[in-house]
Amino acid sequence: MAEQQRGTQAVKVGLAQMLKGGVIMDVVTPEEARIAEEAGAVAVMALERVPADIRRNGGVARMSDPQMIREIKAAVTIPVMAKARIGHFVEAQILEALGIDYIDESEVLTPADDVHHINKHAFKVPFVCGCRDLGEALRRVAEGAAMIRTKGEAGTGNVVEAVRHARAVQGAIRQLQTMDDDELYVYAKELRAPVDLVRQTKALGRLPVVNFAAGGVATPADAALMMQLGMDGVFVGSGIFKSGDPAKRARAIVQAVTHYNDPAIVAEVSCDLGEPMVGIDVREKGFQSYAGRSE
Numbered sequence: 001m002a003e004q005q006r007g008t009q010a011v012k013v014g015l016a017q018m019l020k021g022g023v024i025m026d027v028v029t030p031e032e033a034r035i036a037e038e039a040g041a042v043a044v045m046a047l048e049r050v051p052a053d054i055r056r057n058g059g060v061a062r063m064s065d066p067q068m069i070r071e072i073k074a075a076v077t078i079p080v081m082a083k084a085r086i087g088h089f090v091e092a093q094i095l096e097a098l099g100i101d102y103i104d105e106s107e108v109l110t111p112a113d114d115v116h117h118i119n120k121h122a123f124k125v126p127f128v129c130g131c132r133d134l135g136e137a138l139r140r141v142a143e144g145a146a147m148i149r150t151k152g153e154a155g156t157g158n159v160v161e162a163v164r165h166a167r168a169v170q171g172a173i174r175q176l177q178t179m180d181d182d183e184l185y186v187y188a189k190e191l192r193a194p195v196d197l198v199r200q201t202k203a204l205g206r207l208p209v210v211n212f213a214a215g216g217v218a219t220p221a222d223a224a225l226m227m228q229l230g231m232d233g234v235f236v237g238s239g240i241f242k243s244g245d246p247a248k249r250a251r252a253i254v255q256a257v258t259h260y261n262d263p264a265i266v267a268e269v270s271c272d273l274g275e276p277m278v279g280i281d282v283r284e285k286g287f288q289s290y291a292g293r294s295e
C-alpha cells in the first residue's frame with residue numbers, strides 16, 4: 001500500500017471490515033493464541049489477564065508487557081490486537097511502535113483519563129472502542145475509531161449487558177430511520193454526537209463502522225444471539241479460556257457465529273463442551289461495572 005494511503009480513516013475502517021463475521025479471542029500466552037488461530041479466530045487480543053482475572057485480582061489494570069505482546073505476535077499469522085487504557089495515548093503510541101494490528105481503547109483496563117479519549121486520528125493503526133448506546137458509538141467514531149464494540153460487562157460470563165447495549169444501538173438506529181431530516185439536529189444534540197455522523201448512520205441504516213459484540217459472551221448460543229441481534233462479529237475472552245475445554249469451545253463459538261441463523265448447527269456445536277466459565281450476576285451487591293467507566 002502506498003505510504004500516503006496508509007492510516008487514512010477509509011483504510012482503517014476497511015481493515016476493520018475484514019474482520020466481519022468473525023470471532024476475536026482474548027489470549028494471554030502464545031499457546032492460547034495458537035489454539036485461537038486453529039479454532040478459526042479472525043484475530044486475537046493479546047493481554048496479560050482475561051477480564052475475569054482482572055476482576056478477581058483488582059488493582060490498576062494497564063497495557064500488557066510489550067515482550068508478551070511480541071511473543072503472541074510471533075506465534076500466529078492472524079491479526080493481533082492489544083489494549084491501551086482510555087485516554088492513555090502514550091500506551092497507544094507504544095502499541096503502534098510494536099506494530100500491533102489494532103488497538104482497543106478499553107474500559108476493561110483502568111481509565112487513565114476520565115474526561116478525554118485518545119485522539120485516534122493521530123494514529124495510522126485502527127482503533128476499536130466500546131459503547132453502550134448510539135451516542136457513545138458515534139462520539140468514538142468522531143474521535144477516529146475504525147471499529148466499535150458494544151461493551152457488555154467483560155469478565156462476567158453473563159450476556160445480559162451485551163444484549164442491553166446491542167439492543168440500545170440497534171433500536172436507536174431504527175428510531176433514527178423514522179425521523180425527518182429536519183429532526184436530526186436536535187437528535188444529534190441529544191446523542192452528543194456530530195450531526196454529519198448521525199445523518200450518515202440514518203442513510204446507511206447502520207453504524208458507519210463495523211460493530212462487534214463484547215463482554216460476557218460465554219457459549220455458542222450467546223454468540224449466535226448477538227449475531228441475530230445485528231452485530232457484525234463477536235469478542236470472546238474469559239468465556240473460552242476460563243472454561244473446561246477451551247479448544248473445543250473456541251471452535252464451537254466460531255461455528256456458531258458462522259451459522260448463527262441455523263439452530264441445528266448451533267445445537268450440534270453446543271454438545272459436550274465441558275464446564276462453562278462460572279458467571280457473575282451483574283445485579284449482585286458490590287458488582288463493579290466496567291461499562292460505566294467512560295462515556
Ligand SMILES: O=C(CO)[C@H](O)[C@H](O)COP(=O)(O)O
Nearest residue numbers: 154155214215216236237238
Ligand atoms: O475487552 C474486550 C474486547 O475489547 C474483551 O475482549 C471482551 O470484552 C472480553 O470479555 P469477556 O471476557 O467477558 O468475554
